[in-house]
Amino acid sequence: MTQVKKNNYNTFSNSLLSWYDINRRILPWRAPPGEISNPYFVYLSEIMLQQTLVKTVIPYFLKFVRKWPDINALAKAELHEINSYWAGLGYYSRAKNLHETAKIISNKFDGFLPTDKNSLMALPGIGEYTSSAIMAIAFDRKSNVVDGNVERVFSRFYAVEKPIKESKIFIKNIAEKHLPDNRHGDYAQALMDLGSLICIPKSPRCKMCPLLAICDVGGTTSAKQYPIKLPKKEKEERYGLFFYLQNKDGAVLFETNKSSGLLANMDVLPSIGWYEESNRFKKSPKFNKKKPNFLGMKWKILDQNLNHIFTHFKLNCSLAIATINDENALVNDLSKSSYRFVQKTNINELALPSLIKKILNALKNNEILDF
DNA sequence: AACTCGGGGGA
DNA sequence: TCCCCAGAGTT
Numbered sequence: 001m002t003q004v005k006k007n008n009y010n011t012f013s014n015s016l017l018s019w020y021d022i023n024r025r026i027l028p029w030r031a032p033p034g035e036i037s038n039p040y041f042v043y044l045s046e047i048m049l050q051q052t053l054v055k056t057v058i059p060y061f062l063k064f065v066r067k068w069p070d071i072n073a074l075a076k077a078e079l080h081e082i083n084s085y086w087a088g089l090g091y092y093s094r095a096k097n098l099h100e101t102a103k104i105i106s107n108k109f110d111g112f113l114p115t116d117k118n119s120l121m122a123l124p125g126i127g128e129y130t131s132s133a134i135m136a137i138a139f140d141r142k143s144n145v146v147d148g149n150v151e152r153v154f155s156r157f158y159a160v161e162k163p164i165k166e167s168k169i170f171i172k173n174i175a176e177k178h179l180p181d182n183r184h185g186d187y188a189q190a191l192m193d194l195g196s197l198i199c200i201p202k203s204p205r206c207k208m209c210p211l212l213a214i215c216d217v218g219g220t221t222s223a224k225q226y227p228i229k230l231p232k233k234e235k236e237e238r239y240g241l242f243f244y245l246q247n248k249d250g251a252v253l254f255e256t257n258k259s260s261g262l263l264a265n266m267d268v269l270p271s272i273g274w275y276e277e278s279n280r281f282k283k284s285p286k287f288n289k290k291k292p293n294f295l296g297m298k299w300k301i302l303d304q305n306l307n308h309i310f311t312h313f314k315l316n317c318s319l320a321i322a323t324i325n326d327e328n329a330l331v332n333d334l335s336k337s338s339y340r341f342v343q344k345t346n347i348n349e350l351a352l353p354s355l356i357k358k359i360l361n362a363l364k365n366n367e368i369l370d371f
Numbered sequence: 372a373a374c375t376c377g378g379g380g381g382a
Numbered sequence: 383t384c385c386c387c388a389g390a391g392t393t
Contacts, residue, residue, distance in 0.1 A: 045388085046388065048388095049387085049388040049389090050387090050388070050389045050390070051376090051377085051378095051386085051387055051388090051389055051390095052377090052378080052379090052387065052388085052389095053378095053379075053380060053381095053386090053387050053388095054387090054388080055379090055380065056378075056379065056380070056387090057388090088377090088378075088379095089377080089378075090376080090377025090378045090379085091376055091377055091378085091389085091390090092376080092377080093375095093376065093390080093391075094376095094389095094390085097390085097391090124390095124391090125389095125390070125391090126390085127389060127390045127391080128389085128390085129388070129389055129390085130388085130389075130390080133388065137388095145388080147387090147388045147389075148386075148387060148388075148389085149387085149388065150388085165372095188388090189388090192388055195388090196387095196388085201385070201386065201387085202381085202382065202385080202386095203382080229385090232384085232385085261375090261376085262375085262376065262377085263376090263377085264376090308378095309377090309378080309379095310376085310377065310378085311375080311376065311377060311378085312374090312375075312376080353377075353378090354377075354378060354379085355377090355378095372393100373392100373393085374391105374392080374393075375390100375391085375392075375393095376389105376390090376391090376392105378387100379386105379387095380385105380386095380387085381384105381385095381386100382383100382384090382385095
């Protein structure tokens with residue numbers, strides 16, 4: 001990589017801020033030019049934006065602030081209701097940590113976010129990046145805000161020849177040197193807007209970039225190859241069998257996941273564990289695809305399968321359906337778990353991850369079931 | 372240091 | 383189809 005450019009730090013930040021003044025995105029949590037940020041909006045948005053696109057977050061953010069206009073309101077909510085609003089956004093530990101932190105801020109800090117980085121870092125769900133972002137955006141404090149966008153921008157600006165994993169420290173030190181001495185919040189957001197609008201992952205729009213003249217790779221065909229990519233791991237496949245049981249009133253059996261692991265605290269259809277093809281019969285006696293052993297019911301196995309992609313594996317879902325007339329026969333099974341029948345009109349109040357929504361929707365479209 | 376934890380936008 | 387997104391917590 002090239003030597004750090006000397007005396008270009010002011011050129012960098014001035015060019016970036018001038019560009020931002022004209023091209024800044026209008027976002028529901030972002031204060032208009034010259035106005036003070038709402039720290040609750042900044043905090044809530046930063047949690048939602050962790051590994052999540054702005055476009056995806058906007059409707060969730062609007063739903064949340066309409067339902068819980070301030071942090072004290074959020075602190076008083078039930079976790080399950082927060083999860084039902086969060087459903088579909090993913091990384092559900094964020095919702096739990098959001099609630100925990102809201103309660104701490106409401107009860108111990110009189111409803112005000114701490115204004116120092118270390119106190120913010122001590123709160124559940126707030127780490128290195130998010131604490132820095134809140135310091136800069138909510139409190140306009142000088143703060144090195146480095147996310148995936150910023151890493152991409154600097155990896156191109158300095159033609160960093162190593163993958164992010166190996167160059168993280170270098171890039172963070174570089175970013176630190178570029179920080180201006182004023183407009184800290186605007187600068188942090190300008191860098192991210194640049195990464196989102198101009199210095200985008202696949203086909204960077206170098207011709208429109210305010211930093212084109214001083215960027216190491218700006219305008220070249222090699223710009224898009226930065227940051228250097230690592231070879232990807234192959235995604236494994238797992239198999240699951242989900243049970244859709246209606247009682248005589250048409251209510252559907254759901255359970256609530258335990259508070260750790262995948263889809264923690266979310267409402268799901270009962271299923272066996274999810275196993276690799278070769279292990280599913282050995283590991284779960286329930287998983288006999290022709291005659292699954294679950295709640296002692298006779299199940300109809302649907303021909304239609306359905307795939308769902310998680311970060312680390314692909315889940316192949318089979319579906320089993322049944323109707324029960326006398327659910328009292330299940331009382332012993334149901335009392336030992338979080339199983340419960342839910343009326344169809346109340347299903348929309350559940351905290352359903354996208355996987356389960358997808359399954360319910362497929363069943364509905366199958367028109368086998370009386371929705 | 373490596374792994375876990377969702378879901379979807381966009382090309 | 384594949385990449386990657388305003389990352390944090392756990393092991």
